[in-house]
Amino acid sequence: MSPATATQTGPTQPLQQPAEIRIYNTLTKTKEQLEPLRPPQIGMYLCGPTVYAESHIGHMVGPVIFDTIKRFLSYSGYQVTWVVNITDVDDKLIAKSRERQIPMSQIAVEMTADYLANLRELGVTQIDHLPRATDHMPQIIRFIESLESKGFAYEVDGDVFFEVSKDPHYGQLSNRTLEAMQGEGGEAAGKKRAAGDFALWKSARHGEPAWDSPWGKGRPGWHIECSAMSHEILGETFDIHGGGLDLMFPHHENERAQSSCCHDAPMVKYWMHNGLMRAGEKGKVGGKSDRQTSDDAAGKISRSKGAGGLSDLIRRHTGERIRFFLLRTQYRSTIVYSEEGLDEAGTALATFYRFFERFAEITGESFYDLPAPRTRDAGSVDPGGDPTLTEAVALRDKFLAAMDDDFNTGLAISTLFDLLRTANRFIDQQGLAAGAAADSAPVQTLKTLGGVIRDLTAVLGLFRKPPLDSGDSQADAELTEALMRLLIDLRKEARAKKDFATGDMIRDRLGEAGIALLDKKDGTSWERKS
Template sequence: MTIRVYNTLTRQKETLQPVDPPNIGIYLCGPTVYDRAHIGHMVGPVIFDTIKRYLVYSGYKVTWVVNITDVDDKLINKSRQRGLPMEQIANENTADYLSNLAQLGVDQIDHMPKATESMDEIIALVKTLIDQEHAYEVDGDVFFDVSRDPEYGKLTNRTVDTLQGEGGGAAAKKRSPADFALWKHAKPDEPAWNSPWGKGRPGWHIECSAMSRRLLGETFDIHGGGLDLVFPHHENEIAQSECCHGKPMAKYWLHNGLLKRESAGKLGGRADRDKQGSEQTVTLEQIQQATAEKESRSAGAGGLADMIARIGGEQIRFFLLRTHYRSTVVFSDEALAESVTALATFYRFFERFLRVTGKSFYDIQSAQERVDGELQPGEDLLLQQVQRCRAAFLEKMDDDFNTGGAVSDLFDLVRTLNKFIDQQTLDDASDADPANLASLRQGAKTLREMGTLLGLFQTPPQQADSADDDQLASQLMDLLIALRASARKNKDFAMADRIRDELNQLGIVLEDRKGETGWRLQP
C-alpha cells in the first residue's frame, strides 16, 4: 500500500512519506469569516475530511487543523457597514460555517484555532523575523522583506522583480513592491492589539504560520487550501515560516480546484467583486443587492444553509466527491440534480437490504482499519466480486485520493449486490438461503466500509414517512395502497392505474413488489 499525492511545490505526484510516522499533521486554510459561507468554501473541508478518513484508515495518526481568520480588513469593513462589532460578525459567520460543515458530514477536524486567540504567537513570530532582519518596521507597520529570502517564489515559480505587490496606502512605506505586511498599524477606530510596534493587527498570512507552528510544529506534513490561495497566501506563509525556522514548513502542498458557476468565473471571484464595486463608494443597499444576486445564483436565495436544507448535505458532499479534488467543478442546479438522482440508487439499495435481511444498512459496523488481500480460497463468487470492487476502490484512493474514480466502484458494488439479490431471489425472504444472506451481509459491509471512507451513508437520509408530521400522510398512503390492491385483485386496472398515476403527479412513486407495494417520494 502506497499513497501518492500531487504536490504543488514539486508539481508532481509523490509517495506520501510522513515526517514523523505514523503521525501526520494537516493544516487547511479555513475561511475569513466576513460573510456567510458559500458552497465553494466546502470543497476543501469535504476533501480533507475524506483525506483524513483515508489516512486514519490506512494506519496513520492524523491531526487536522482548520483555522478561522476572524480579524482582517474585510471584517473591519463589514463591521462598519453593518454598524456591529467585528467580533459579532465573526461569531455569526463562524457559527454558520460550522453548521454547514456538520451538515456535510465534515467531522474530522481536530483544532479550529482563531487568529484573535493567537496574538501572542503571531507577535512572537513577527518579532523573530525582525530580529533576523527578514522583516522591518515602518511607523507601526511591519513588512516582510522578500529581497532577504532567496527562495521567495518557489511555490509558484515566480521571481520578485515580476511582482506588482499589494497597493494601498502602505505601498509607499515598503522597500520593495512585493514586500507584504506582517503587522498593520491600527487607525484610531479599528480593532487593535498591543505589540512592540504599537497598537495594530496581524497581516493576512502570518496567522497561519503562527497557528500551524503551535499546533503542528515547525515542519508538518500536509498544507492544503484552495487553488486561489497558492499565491500570494501560501507563498508568503512559506517565506515567513521557512525564514524564521530555517527548515521546510510543510512537506506536501495540496490544493483543491475551485467551484465555478456556469455563467462566469469562480464563486466570489473577480466577476463577483467587480459587481460589488469598490467598497468606499458603494452603498449598503448595493452591497446587499449584489450579495443577494450572487447567492441566488450560487446557493439559492437563502444561501448555503438553505441550499443544504433543500438538497441535503449528503447530496452536496456526494456532488463534490464525484470529481477529482484538483479539478474545476462547474456548479449548477442541473449538475446537482443529477447527483441527487445518482445517489438515490444507494438509498434504494439500503431499503431493499432492510427488506431482504431485516437489518438496517446503517447498523452495520464499518471496518476501522485497512486490511488488504484477505480473500480466502473457499470464498464464494459474490465475495470475490466484492473484493475486486474494494481493491479497485482502494487503488483509486491511493492515487492522490481519486474520489471521482472511487465512486464508480461504489456503483459497481451496489450493482453486484442487487444482481445477487435478483439471481438468488432473496426478495422471497421465506425461502432465502441463510448462506446467501450471510454473503449479502458481507458484501453490504464492504459497501459500508467504502462509503464511510468517503464520509457517505453515516446516518439515514430524511425519510418522508419517518417524521411525526407525516404520520397522517403515511396512513393515507396505506389506505390508497390498500384500495389499489383491492382494485387490482378485481382486475380493475383502470382504477389501479389511476391511483398510481395521480400519486405520480404528486411526486409519489409506487413500487409493486412480491406481496406488497412500497412508496417513496421522488428525489
C-alpha cells in the same frame, strides 16, 4: 531542490507502510509517495474561511475533500491531526462591522456558526482543531518578533513588513520570480522597501479593533495567523497543507516564506491545492450548436460576486447530495456548479438508497447500522471461492487503488456503482426477498456485500444516516408515512380485484404529487422523485 530532503527526523525505524499512497505535491508538481515525517502521525492543515460573510458552495470543496482524505488516511492506519483555521480579524471584517454597525467579533461569531453548520450538513466531522486568529495574538506577536529579530522583517511607523527579498526561496511555491512581480504595492506602497513586501502587522487606525504589541496598537496582517497557528498546533514542519488554488499566491507563498524563514526549516512536506468551482452557464441544454455563445459570464464562484446562500442550497438538495456531487470530481479539477449537476447527483444517489432499502428488507438489518471497519485490514473479506464475493473483493481493491492514487474519489465512486450492480444482480439471481431465512447462505453473502459497501462508503463520509426529507418535522414524517400506507393498501386491494383502473389512478395521482411507487415481490414502497 527537494524540500523532502531538508527534513531530518532522526533514524527511520522499519515502519510498516500501510499502503502506497501517492499525493500530488503542488510544490514539486509531481505525485509523490506519502512518507509522513513522524509516522504514523500525520499533521494536516487546511486554510479555512475569513468569517465576514456566509459561506458558499465553493468553500466546501476543500473541507469535503480533506475530510475524506483524513478518513482515508485513518482507514489506512495513520493518525491524522487536522487543523482548520478561522480567520476572524481582517480588513473585510472591519469593513463589514462598520457597515452593519455591530462589533467585528459579533460578525465573526455569526459567520463562524454558519460555516460550522454547513460543514456539519456536508458530513465534515473530522476536524480536530479550529483555531481562531484572535485567540492566538501572543503567538502571532511572538512569531513576528522572531522574524524581526532574524532580519526578515522591518517596522515602519507601527506597521511591520516581511522583506521578501530576504527569502531566497520566495516564489518557489507559486512559481514566480521577484522580477516578474511588479505590483503597485497596495495602500502601504510608500512605506514598504519593495512592492512585494507584505504586512505582518498593521497599525490601528481610529476605531479599529486593536491589540497591544511591541509596535503599538494594531492587528495582524493576513497570512501570519496561519503560520503562527499551524506552528502552535502542528510544529515547525508538518506533512500536508491544503487550500484552494486561488490561495497559492499570495497567501500560501507568504505563509511558506514566514514559516520557513522563522524556523529555518521547511514548513510543509506536501502542498495540496484543490480546484476552484465555477458557476455553470444558464440552464439551456441545446442540441449540437457549433458556436459557443458564452454570453453568460460563467466564472469562479466568489463572495464578491454575491455567491452565498449555502444553507438554502443544502435545504433544497441535502448536504449528502452536495458532498457526493463534490466527490464525483477529482479534487484538483475545476468543478462546474449547476442545479442540473446537483439534480443528477441526487438521481445517482437514489440508486444507493434503494439498495439500502432492499438490503434492510431482506436481511432485517439496517444498512446504516452496519459497523464500518476502522482499517483496511479489518475491512478485508475472504471470498472463500464465492464468485460474487470474489468480484466484490476485486472491486474493493480497485476502490482502494483509486484512493491511493492522489485520492481519486471519482474513480472510487465508479467502483461503488459496480458494487451496487453486483449486489443487485445477486439479489435478483437468488430471488431474495423479505422473509428470507436469516442464516441462509445467500443472505449471509448479501450481508457481506453490504458490509463491503458500508466500509467503502464510510471512507467517503457518505450514508452516515438515513436520508431525511428535509424540512419535515418528525410528526409530519409519521403522518406522511401513515397516509402513504393507506394509499398503498387501497391500491393493493384494488389490484387484487383486478381493478387496475383504480390502482393506476392512485399511482398516477401520486406521481403527479412527486411520489413514485416501487412494486416488489414482497410489497410496495415509495420514494420522492428528485
